[in-house]
Amino acid sequence: MPNDVLLVAQGGPLQGQRYRLAKRRSVIGRHPACDVVVDCSAVSRQHASVTLDEGGLVLEDMGSRNGTLVNGRPLAGPCRLEDGDDLRVGTQRFRVAAEGPPPGSGIASRSSVLMMDAGADSDDSRIVSRRAMSEESAVIEEGPQAAAVLRAVRSLNRVFGESRSLDQVLPCLLDGLFDLFSGADRGFVLLADAAGKRLLLRASKLKSAPEEGPLRLSLSLMETVSRSRQAVLSADASADSRFHGRDSVADCRLHSLMCVPFIRSDGVVLGVVQIDSGDTGHIFQEQDLDLFVGVAEAATRAVEQALAHDDLIGRERLKRDLELAQRVQQSLLPSRPPDIAGYEVWDHYESAGEIGGDLFAYIPLPDDRIAFVMADVSGKGVSAALVMAALSADVRYCLASESDAAQAVSRINEGFCRSGWDDRFATLMVLVLDPGCHRLTIVNAGHLPVALRSREGVVRMIGLDDGGLPLGVDAGYRYDSITIDIAPGTMLAVYTDVYVVKLTRSGSFVWARQFGGSQSTSESIWRVTFDLDGNVVVAGTFVGTIDLDTSVDGSVGQSSNGPTNDDAFVAKMASSSGYTDTTAPTGSLALKTIRADTRSYGHSTTEAGQIYLVRDSVVVTDLASITSSADADWNVGGINLAGNNVSVVSDGLRDGIYYAYGVDRSGNFSARYTGSITIDSTTPVPSLSISRSGSGTLTAGQTTTLTITSSEALESMFSSYVSKSAGTIGTLTRVTGTNSWTGTFTPPSNAVGTASISIAA
Numbered sequence: 001m002p003n004d005v006l007l008v009a010q011g012g013p014l015q016g017q018r019y020r021l022a023k024r025r026s027v028i029g030r031h032p033a034c035d036v037v038v039d040c041s042a043v044s045r046q047h048a049s050v051t052l053d054e055g056g057l058v059l060e061d062m063g064s065r066n067g068t069l070v071n072g073r074p075l076a077g078p079c080r081l082e083d084g085d086d087l088r089v090g091t092q093r094f095r096v097a098a099e100g101p102p103p104g105s106g107i108a109s110r111s112s113v114l115m116m117d118a119g120a121d122s123d124d125s126r127i128v129s130r131r132a133m134s135e136e137s138a139v140i141e142e143g144p145q146a147a148a149v150l151r152a153v154r155s156l157n158r159v160f161g162e163s164r165s166l167d168q169v170l171p172c173l174l175d176g177l178f179d180l181f182s183g184a185d186r187g188f189v190l191l192a193d194a195a196g197k198r199l200l201l202r203a204s205k206l207k208s209a210p211e212e213g214p215l216r217l218s219l220s221l222m223e224t225v226s227r228s229r230q231a232v233l234s235a236d237a238s239a240d241s242r243f244h245g246r247d248s249v250a251d252c253r254l255h256s257l258m259c260v261p262f263i264r265s266d267g268v269v270l271g272v273v274q275i276d277s278g279d280t281g282h283i284f285q286e287q288d289l290d291l292f293v294g295v296a297e298a299a300t301r302a303v304e305q306a307l308a309h310d311d312l313i314g315r316e317r318l319k320r321d322l323e324l325a326q327r328v329q330q331s332l333l334p335s336r337p338p339d340i341a342g343y344e345v346w347d348h349y350e351s352a353g354e355i356g357g358d359l360f361a362y363i364p365l366p367d368d369r370i371a372f373v374m375a376d377v378s379g380k381g382v383s384a385a386l387v388m389a390a391l392s393a394d395v396r397y398c399l400a401s402e403s404d405a406a407q408a409v410s411r412i413n414e415g416f417c418r419s420g421w422d423d424r425f426a427t428l429m430v431l432v433l434d435p436g437c438h439r440l441t442i443v444n445a446g447h448l449p450v451a452l453r454s455r456e457g458v459v460r461m462i463g464l465d466d467g468g469l470p471l472g473v474d475a476g477y478r479y480d481s482i483t484i485d486i487a488p489g490t491m492l493a494v495y496t497d498v499y500v501v502k503l504t505r506s507g508s509f510v511w512a513r514q515f516g517g518s519q520s521t522s523e524s525i526w527r528v529t530f531d532l533d534g535n536v537v538v539a540g541t542f543v544g545t546i547d548l549d550t551s552v553d554g555s556v557g558q559s560s561n562g563p564t565n566d567d568a569f570v571a572k573m574a575s576s577s578g579y580t581d582t583t584a585p586t587g588s589l590a591l592k593t594i595r596a597d598t599r600s601y602g603h604s605t606t607e608a609g610q611i612y613l614v615r616d617s618v619v620v621t622d623l624a625s626i627t628s629s630a631d632a633d634w635n636v637g638g639i640n641l642a643g644n645n646v647s648v649v650s651d652g653l654r655d656g657i658y659y660a661y662g663v664d665r666s667g668n669f670s671a672r673y674t675g676s677i678t679i680d681s682t683t684p685v686p687s688l689s690i691s692r693s694g695s696g697t698l699t700a701g702q703t704t705t706l707t708i709t710s711s712e713a714l715e716s717m718f719s720s721y722v723s724k725s726a727g728t729i730g731t732l733t734r735v736t737g738t739n740s741w742t743g744t745f746t747p748p749s750n751a752v753g754t755a756s757i758s759i760a761a
Helices: 144-162 166-180 219-228 247-251 286-332 381-401 405-418 623-627
Strands: 006-010 018-020 025-029 048-053 056-061 068-070 079-081 086-089 092-097 113-116 128-132 186-192 199-206 215-218 230-234 256-263 269-277 358-364 370-377 426-434 439-445 450-453 459-462 482-485 491-493 498-503 509-515 523-532 535-542 568-572 587-589 601-605 609-615 634-639 643-647 656-664 677-679 686-690 704-710 722-724 740-746 757-759
Touching: 056 068, 144 166, 144 286, 166 186, 166 199, 166 269, 166 286, 199 219, 199 269, 215 219, 219 230, 219 256, 219 269, 230 286, 256 286, 269 286, 286 381, 358 381, 370 381, 381 405, 381 426, 405 426, 405 439, 587 656, 601 609, 609 623, 623 656, 686 757
Parallel strands: 113 215
Antiparallel strands: 006 018, 006 092, 025 048, 048 056, 056 079, 068 086, 086 092, 128 230, 186 199, 186 269, 230 256, 256 269, 358 370, 370 426, 426 439, 439 482, 450 459, 450 491, 498 509, 498 568, 523 535, 535 568, 587 601, 601 643, 609 634, 609 656, 656 677, 686 704, 704 740, 722 757
């Protein structure tokens, strides 16, 4: 087989494209860095390789998912290719052809150009001229040649003014240069890539038929011009001492060349343009370089405008494509929730970008059942949306044709694995509702668990421990289902990516970080409530530090590994179009009395929100009747999480009996909570009296009665409260119906003198 070998695409989106196999080893695959790029999901990133040796070409499969076919047969090992062989990777066919490209000029593909690199720098050339791009160009002397030059320059300027895209500007530039420099044999334009690190061939022109093999360019020379920002003229490149040791220049068989950079006004190098000649009878002169520099400076503005034009056109095209893709994706989503007798269904969808990889669907099934489907493909953007569109069709078919939900998900997984999405995977949650018997079957393929809230306000996560692998991990995996009965008043939430936010004392939410998707930290869902402004809310605990935004609502940012009393981490899962909470909270008080040394009280509530402590003298009919009463008769505390809480809200309240009322975050006002507390911050004032008989002197063995009276009712009174200088005080007993306590005093034996008895306030 000749050394000049091509792969010619047969059919498909690459129809007619020709790839010259000039490298020792060429790679075919989906990755952009491959030598032959096949943008097809059935093609692996690095699918197959073609090695050039002394005997010709050898094809090898690189462990691709779907294999490689040669002449219709699967490739089992290294295979030598012959002229006319048929090669298939994925759905793309190629023909091996021992022929060169058609003669001509114009835009050249990168696959047909050999960019030759070389080594060391050297000393100055003995035959060389350099021009800094800021220097003034030489004046063109009068004469017939000067007139021709001026006509060519005017023509180029006119073309630059009329051209819009690079496909117009670059060929016109090369045509004009060949008109100006009749001795030029080849011309090339290379522009920097988006990162500004590599030069890529964008246009070429040849005076005669193409040379054998790929077009040869000296990358080292062009990089020198780009880096130094200087135009270069070499009168004899093969003898130029600057290029000694650079085989790339010698191998290009160049005799005389000029290379000029395109430098933008801000100093950024856009690329280079080169013309060269292999004719030993023609040598470019210094005045040629001056003219070349002038033309290149004019062309720089045209190239810059063309790049901006092409970028704008590309962005507009991408915008239109994304808008169309968004409309297509929206058409795959339900336009409205289904009507199910006895059930209320709501949904909300919002993509992180123009389009995304999330899916939800309502799928009618036989026997009046209905499937609720939620899925999330890894990644974002167009690629994730395309995978989701394919998955959507498979989900509908499998659920409609398979009565068992777990078996249907297993089939969906098999199909997803067969589709060859490479490193893609998807999570899937399927809920099949039988509204006749109020029974729900749940199958979880690696998705976030279902949040279920009972009518009593108890929340639990379903599917957290029963979930299977995501789709696309193991084709042979078999999924299981769980079944639950749905009682009246039950609420369920199914969701994909949600947002971590911080709940402040005022009830506002501060966005912190997304979790639940590809950007997630390690986390576990902690609690779900359904009553925040009519939205579903998920609270979460996290492993690792989460940095909170400090710019919203004046809240203090902090890092935390979990909820605290004042900072609950929650995930808001729906917009205001969601479920409307009309259920008032219920609760109870735990303590009976708050003393001067105890200002906190325990309570239990079914919903987060606020709790109001109200004196029994206030007639409570609604929230306004509380807040309009005297400040010393009520106080309010925040409840960040439903459940058991301790709040410090009794400060500033006067003594009395207090009841509690709750208001959830949807504004529902509760009935009076069970239980009450008594606030008593006044210190009791006791008085002591002693019964005396006769002279008031006690003899040995005699007793007398003590009476202690308090200014207010006491729960207890102990003899230890009474101080004495001698003797014994017996047990104190409450006098029924009074605030008095009585006991006895007995002096010690053989005591003479006076005994002092007192009680502290």
